[in-house]
Structures are given as C-alpha cells and as structure tokens.
Amino acid sequence: MTETGARNGAETSVGVVTPRKIAIEQPLTLACGQTLPRHDLMIETYGTLNAAASNAVLICHALSGDHHAAGFHSDDERKPGWWDSAIGPGKPIDTRRFFVVCLNNLGGCRGSTGPTTINPETGRLWGPDFPIVTVRDWVQSQALLSDQLGIQRWAAIIGGSLGGMQVMQWAIDLPARVRHALVIAAAPRISAQNIAFNEIARQAIRSDPEFHDGHYVAHNVRPERGLKLARMLGHITYLSDSAMRERFGRLLRDGDGQFNFNYDVEFEVESYLRHQGNSFVDRFDANTYLLMTKALDYFDPAREYGDDLSAAFGKARAKFLVVAFSVDWRFSPARSREIVKSLVAAGRDVTYAVIDSRLGHDDFLMPIPQYHAVLRNYLNRAAEEVVA
Amino acid sequence: MTETGARNGAETSVGVVTPRKIAIEQPLTLACGQTLPRHDLMIETYGTLNAAASNAVLICHALSGDHHAAGFHSDDERKPGWWDSAIGPGKPIDTRRFFVVCLNNLGGCRGSTGPTTINPETGRLWGPDFPIVTVRDWVQSQALLSDQLGIQRWAAIIGGSLGGMQVMQWAIDLPARVRHALVIAAAPRISAQNIAFNEIARQAIRSDPEFHDGHYVAHNVRPERGLKLARMLGHITYLSDSAMRERFGRLLRDGDGQFNFNYDVEFEVESYLRHQGNSFVDRFDANTYLLMTKALDYFDPAREYGDDLSAAFGKARAKFLVVAFSVDWRFSPARSREIVKSLVAAGRDVTYAVIDSRLGHDDFLMPIPQYHAVLRNYLNRAAEEVVA
Numbered sequence: 001m002t003e004t005g006a007r008n009g010a011e012t013s014v015g016v017v018t019p020r021k022i023a024i025e026q027p028l029t030l031a032c033g034q035t036l037p038r039h040d041l042m043i044e045t046y047g048t049l050n051a052a053a054s055n056a057v058l059i060c061h062a063l064s065g066d067h068h069a070a071g072f073h074s075d076d077e078r079k080p081g082w083w084d085s086a087i088g089p090g091k092p093i094d095t096r097r098f099f100v101v102c103l104n105n106l107g108g109c110r111g112s113t114g115p116t117t118i119n120p121e122t123g124r125l126w127g128p129d130f131p132i133v134t135v136r137d138w139v140q141s142q143a144l145l146s147d148q149l150g151i152q153r154w155a156a157i158i159g160g161s162l163g164g165m166q167v168m169q170w171a172i173d174l175p176a177r178v179r180h181a182l183v184i185a186a187a188p189r190i191s192a193q194n195i196a197f198n199e200i201a202r203q204a205i206r207s208d209p210e211f212h213d214g215h216y217v218a219h220n221v222r223p224e225r226g227l228k229l230a231r232m233l234g235h236i237t238y239l240s241d242s243a244m245r246e247r248f249g250r251l252l253r254d255g256d257g258q259f260n261f262n263y264d265v266e267f268e269v270e271s272y273l274r275h276q277g278n279s280f281v282d283r284f285d286a287n288t289y290l291l292m293t294k295a296l297d298y299f300d301p302a303r304e305y306g307d308d309l310s311a312a313f314g315k316a317r318a319k320f321l322v323v324a325f326s327v328d329w330r331f332s333p334a335r336s337r338e339i340v341k342s343l344v345a346a347g348r349d350v351t352y353a354v355i356d357s358r359l360g361h362d363d364f365l366m367p368i369p370q371y372h373a374v375l376r377n378y379l380n381r382a383a384e385e386v387v388a
Numbered sequence: 389m390t391e392t393g394a395r396n397g398a399e400t401s402v403g404v405v406t407p408r409k410i411a412i413e414q415p416l417t418l419a420c421g422q423t424l425p426r427h428d429l430m431i432e433t434y435g436t437l438n439a440a441a442s443n444a445v446l447i448c449h450a451l452s453g454d455h456h457a458a459g460f461h462s463d464d465e466r467k468p469g470w471w472d473s474a475i476g477p478g479k480p481i482d483t484r485r486f487f488v489v490c491l492n493n494l495g496g497c498r499g500s501t502g503p504t505t506i507n508p509e510t511g512r513l514w515g516p517d518f519p520i521v522t523v524r525d526w527v528q529s530q531a532l533l534s535d536q537l538g539i540q541r542w543a544a545i546i547g548g549s550l551g552g553m554q555v556m557q558w559a560i561d562l563p564a565r566v567r568h569a570l571v572i573a574a575a576p577r578i579s580a581q582n583i584a585f586n587e588i589a590r591q592a593i594r595s596d597p598e599f600h601d602g603h604y605v606a607h608n609v610r611p612e613r614g615l616k617l618a619r620m621l622g623h624i625t626y627l628s629d630s631a632m633r634e635r636f637g638r639l640l641r642d643g644d645g646q647f648n649f650n651y652d653v654e655f656e657v658e659s660y661l662r663h664q665g666n667s668f669v670d671r672f673d674a675n676t677y678l679l680m681t682k683a684l685d686y687f688d689p690a691r692e693y694g695d696d697l698s699a700a701f702g703k704a705r706a707k708f709l710v711v712a713f714s715v716d717w718r719f720s721p722a723r724s725r726e727i728v729k730s731l732v733a734a735g736r737d738v739t740y741a742v743i744d745s746r747l748g749h750d751d752f753l754m755p756i757p758q759y760h761a762v763l764r765n766y767l768n769r770a771a772e773e774v775v776a
Binding site for chain 1: 520580588590594620623624633637638647649656688
C-alpha cells in the first residue's frame with residue numbers, strides 16, 4: 001500500500017501532531033448494563049475550530065485503527081497516521097476549512113480507557129474484565145467528547161468499515177448533532193459469513209494457551225500465535241481474490257522455481273500474510289481485538305425497528321454520502337446498496353458512489369483519484385454550508 | 389447436509405462393505421525425490437469387475453475424504469460413506485453396471501501408508517517425516533493400484549475438488565488409461581487466496597503448542613486447537629455467503645433475542661463452526677491435513693508446459709465432463725471454465741455443466757437433481773461403450 005503526500009509534499013501534511021488525553025467525567029451506561037463512572041479518550045485534532053464551532057469533522061476508526069489518523073508524531077517518524085492520504089491542508093478532508101477530530105474508541109488499546117488501562121475499582125488492568133462495548137456505546141462516548149470539545153453539531157462524521165457503522169449510529173441516535181454522514185465501505189449489519197470470520201479469529205486468540213482467559217499480562221505473556229492468526233485471517237478479507245492474484249499470483253519467494261517440499265514460506269502470499277500477522281502482534285492488544293469483533297457482530301441498527309432499516313433511518317436528519325468499492329468482498333457494494341435503498345425509502349438525502357477499485361476492502365484507505373474526488377467534492381459543498 | 393437413499397431406500401444402497409488393505413510392493417519415487425520402497429492403500433470396491441476389466445470406475449477423494457465412499461461398515465452404522473448419494477445400484481454411479489473403486493490416498497490417515505503408519509526404517513510412526521506428496525504422486529500410486537487390480541484402462545475416473553485435480557492429472561500423465569475424466573468443482577490450480585486460506589490453516593496447526601513439530605503422538609497429545617481452527621476456516625470456504633445467510637442468518641442460539649455480552653456461542657453460525665471443528669479433530673490427523681493442503685498448493689499441471697494448460701491437455705485422450713456449481717466460491721465456475729477452454733483449445737471432447745446450486749463448494753457432495761441427472765446421463769452413455 002502506498003502513502004501519498006506527506007513527506008514528498010509537505011504542504012499537504014498536517015505535520016507533527018500531539019495526541020491528547022481527554023477525561024470524560026460523566027458516567028456512561030453501556031448496552032451491556034454496566035456503567036463506567038468516567039473514562040479517558042485519546043484524541044488528535046487537525047485544523048482550527050471556528051468561533052461558531054460549526055466546522056468540526058469527526059473521524060471514526062475501524063477495527064484496528066486509533067486516534068492517529070494524520071501527520072507524524074515526531075520529525076523522524078517514517079509512517080504517517082492511518083488516513084493521512086485523505087486528511088490535511090488541500091486534501092479531501094481539508095484541514096484549512098475543517099477542524100478534524102479523531103479518537104481512539106472506548107475499549108481501544110492506544111491510551112483510551114479499555115483492557116490495557118487500569119480499572120480504578122481494582123487498581124489492576126481491566127484486561128478481559130473490560131465490558132464488551134457496542135457501536136452505540138461508542139457513539140454515546142463520542143457525544144460526551146463532543147460536549148467537552150464544545151461541538152454541538154458536527155459538520156460531518158466520516159468513517160470506513162466499522163467506522164461507517166458508527167456514522168450510521170450517530171445519524172440514527174443523535175440526529176440533531178450530525179449535518180453530513182459519510183458512510184464508506186460499510187454494511188447495515190454483518191453477514192453470517194462475516195460473523196464466521198470473526199468467530200474463528202476469536203477462537204484463535206482464546207484457544208491460545210498464552211491467552212490465560214485474557215489475563216495474559218499478569219502471566220508476562222501475550223497470545224501472539226492467536227492474534228497473529230486472527231490478523232492473517234482478517235487480511236484475507238481485506239484484499240479481493242483478483243487483487244491477491246494480481247499482487248502475488250502463485251509466485252514463489254525463491255527465484256529457482258523449485259518447490260521446497262517443506263512448510264517454510266514458499267509462495268509470496270504466505271510471506272505477505274506472515275509479515276502482516278507478525279507486525280500486528282507488536283502493536284495490538286488481544287482483548288481489544290476480541291471486543292472490536294463483538295462490536296461488529298452486534299451492530300444492527302434495524303434490530304429495534306423490527307428489522308426495518310428504513311424505519312431506523314426515519315429519525316435521521318443528516319445528509320448522506322455512501323461510498324462502496326467495486327472489488328470489496330468483505331462489505332460489498334451490494335451491502336452499501338442496502339443502506340442507500342433504506343435511506344431513500346426513509347426520504348433521506350443521499351449520494352451514492354461505487355468506486356472502481358483494485359484492492360478490495362482496503363481500498364477505503366487508499367488515495368484512489370475517483371474516490372478522493374468524490375470525498376473532496378462532497379465536502380467542498382458541505383464546507384460552503386458552514387457558518388463561521 | 390442431508391443424506392439420501394441408503395436406509396430409506398435399501399435397494400439403492402451398496403449395503404455393508406468391507407475395506408481392504410492392498411499392498412503395493414513396487415517402489416514409488418515421489419516428486420520430492422524420495423522413494424518409498426513399498427506402500428499400502430486402503431480401498432473399498434462396489435459392484436463387480438467384468439471379464440474384460442472394462443467397467444471399472446475410480447473415485448478420487450478430496451481434502452478430508454477416504455476410501456469409504458458408499459455403504460456402511462456395519463448394520464448398525466448410522467452414517468453411510470461420504471458419496472453414498474451418488475454411488476449404488478440405480479444411482480448416478482451405478483454399481484449394477486460399474487465396478488467402483490475408492491481408495492484412501494497415500495499420505496492419508498485412514499489406513500493407507502502415511503503419517504499415522506509405521507516407517508519400516510525406524511519402526512516408529514512416520515508422523516511429520518512422511519514426505520509431502522503431490523497430486524502426481526497420487527496418480528502414480530493409483531496406477532500401481534490399478535495394475536494390481538488388473539485394470540488397464542478405467543472406464544471413468546471421477547473426483548470433486550482436490551479429487552478433480554487427480555482426474556486431470558491422470559488424463560495428462562496416463563492418457564491411455566482413462567476413457568472418461570469427470571472433473572467436478574475443481575480448478576486448474578489454486579489461487580493466491582486459496583493458498584492464503586491453506587497457509588493460515590497450516591499456521592494454526594503448526595503454531596499449536598501441542599503440535600511438537602509434528603511429533604505430537606510421541607507426546608501423547610494432539611494439536612486439537614489448531615486442527616479445529618483449520619477445519620472451521622475450511623468450512624467458511626465450503627459454503628457460499630448466500631448459503632450461510634440462508635442457513636444461519638444472524639439468528640441467535642438463545643431464543644430470548646438478547647445478546648450475551650460474553651464470548652460464549654451466541655450466533656447459530658458460531659455453533660455450526662465449533663461443531664464442525666470439534667467433530668473433525670476426532671477423525672482426522674494433523675500431519676495428514678498439512679500434507680493435503682500442500683498437495684493442493686502444488687497442483688499446477690500447466691507449470692511444466694510453460695503455464696499453457698491446453699498444452700498440458702494436448703496429451704490427454706479421455707473424454708471430459710466438467711461440472712461446476714453456481715454459488716461455489718472456493719472453486720467457482722470461472723475456474724471450471726478455464727479448464728473447459730483449455731480442453732477445447734486442445735481439441736478434446738468436453739461436456740460442461742454449471743449446476744444451479746445453493747450451498748457452495750459442498751454442493752459437489754449433495755444429491756442435487758440436476759447434478760445427478762448430468763452424472764447419470766453422462767455415465768449411462770459411457771456404460772454403453774463398455775465391452776464386457
């Protein structure tokens with residue numbers, strides 16, 4: 001995956017950014033029934049909030065994302081934030097016009113309250129005792145964050161994949177607080193096949209002998225084997241069959257064209273998967289991974305509306321941009337069309353774009369010209385509505 | 389999956405069958421370079437070989453299959469052989485006309501020489517030291533079996549999935565010995581995505597601490613967690629997304645409609661996968677599973693013909709029936725079309741059928757009326773050529 005802008009075009013980078021920890025002192029009652037008396041959220045912001053606090057854009061992250069969406073944490077950092085290609089001065093999410101906020105969600109593992117932080121009641125890590133959170137819980141938590149930042153109404157809320165689900169939930173639960181909802185590479189709820197992938201990932205982690213029922217830190221170990229398998233499995237769903245064929249084909253790593261007749265890395269695709277798995281275990285927490293997959297499984301806003309998604313959207317007031325990618329098989333264009341049809345049935349204002357793409361689900365992170373043009377044009381119009 | 393015939397229609401069952409162990413005393417040099425001085429193959433046969441030995445049909449099994457394709461091993465056995473729906477008197481592979489042979493392939497774990505049998509050189513189990521075998525090795529081994537059974541030329545060789553690959557290899561390597569080649573739900577070689585699934589399955593098994601580099605029997609354990617994950621992963625590819633939606637949807641196992649907020653089995657599809665995983669570890673060997681996935685990865689008959697599959701088929705003399713299933717995404721109809729196009733380019737006689745189906749890859753084991761009609765009609769014509 002290539003990263004654009006940033007180093008080569010310093011004028012389009014937000015530059016060096018410093019994360020902040022925001023203390024949310026209000027209690028939050030979760031879908032599971034448990035109440036968190038307070039919690040912390042790690043955030044980053046890019047651009048300047050205007051006097052009317054009307055130019056704020058919230059970025060919701062996906063399964064393994066965090067608050068570091070753009071820029072660099074230091075001058076010598078090599079890799080920018082996860083959506084640097086789209087966020088910055090002159091980029092589709094233009095920080096010259098918008099005040100952009102990105103957070104690490106509740107339950108995350110990058111500094112926000114979650115399994116890797118201390119449970120004040122016990123003085124020990126939350127670990128597996130941290131409650132399973134839902135997309136709705138995240139929206140409630142993000143709403144408390146909005147209050148604290150003085151943002152009554154977001155000019156736009158934007159997210160891809162699991163992030164797009166948060167955008168939909170915002171539009172349904174807090175309609176007065178979202179002007180534009182940008183739902184990218186998402187689904188109205190995940191399929192049985194998606195749940196199956198998640199379940200195997202969970203089993204891989206939970207059956208790792210070093211998982212210790214989630215108390216691995218206390219045992220000075222980590223369920224690396226399981227987490228690695230989970231990530232490898234995820235990557236199968238992030239690339240399309242055609243993209244895998246194009247990138248790896250049946251190429252052998254060794255140039256001699258002979259088979260090994262052993263179980264060492266042999267095909268290029270094996271090398272890719274092992275690399276993805278290995279690099280993930282160094283930066284992600286297994287308990288958080290489990291939580292995130294459950295939030296995905298549980299997301300189903302139509303459920304309390306008799307499985308009628310258009311009834312769920314009946315309360316929404318936002319304008320919508322829905323974007324899908326042609327070769328995404330994790331959340332295919334067919335799933336985005338379900339969202340669009342329900343929005344139309346609910347009488348909402350909706351723009352729909354299917355981007356000709358090559359990678360698959362991962363395309364939502366890529367600087368595809370057609371995709372960025374759609375985002376840019378939509379957000380330019382949204383910026384014109386902003387009253388300063 | 390439903391089983392038909394058998395108990396309810398005793399007239400179409402081959403009844404109680406007894407497996408036999410066939411000793412192959414000729415040496416066999418494998419693709420990896422190693423030579424097996426001798427090997428055993430477990431087989432079952434149904435029907436009667438005619439005097440000219442011209443009515444014999446070979447059934448090649450897929451990843452987890454074995455020699456027990458039809459009938460029952462005892463009167464009180466509940467479940468018939470794995471392809472009982474298609475093999476028997478009056479069934480599409482009609483044992484009143486054909487002498488049907490099915491074997492457990494070399495490297496298998498149901499009695500044929502493989503990881504679970506004794507290496508005569510050491511007096512200990514082969515285990516992980518059993519060489520990785522290829523589809524071509526299987527065909528060579530099956531040819532030695534054919535010699536022993538007195539079958540110079542098979543009236544038909546039939547296989548689904550990995551079994552279909554053996555059929556193609558037979559037609560290419562031993563053209564004079566195959567009259568009809570029936571290639572069902574197969575591919576000319578597996579894709580990078582297929583290899584990716586295999587690699588994750590292998591990693592799951594090999595990273596299980598109870599794998600012990602394959603010497604788990606010596607440690608009185610089995611890598612059950614890894615093998616279970618591998619099987620669950622396989623099952624994702626055996627059912628289509630639509631079939632999973634139809635069978636499981638997002639149904640919860642508990643009728644109360646409430647989420648658990650824990651990691652117990654919650655959705656029906658989770659229950660299905662865990663059951664499939666658990667029942668598999670009781671009947672299959674992890675070292676054999678690894679071998680089988682490698683045979684799949686390595687299969688690529690076009691490779692030694694400059695990646696030109698039609699050149700590979702240039703040597704074939706068999707007539708072909710190629711069957712694909714509409715919703716199979718493991719080896720989709722597009723993959724079968726690659727086979728058909730190459731056969732046509734090679735000037736072969738080929739019949740192609742795409743069956744409207746509902747399950748996915750698993751459909752090749754199902755008694756779908758249109759599918760069975762295709763098999764039946766094709767084999768009836770083949771039976772007419774048989775000189776007794």
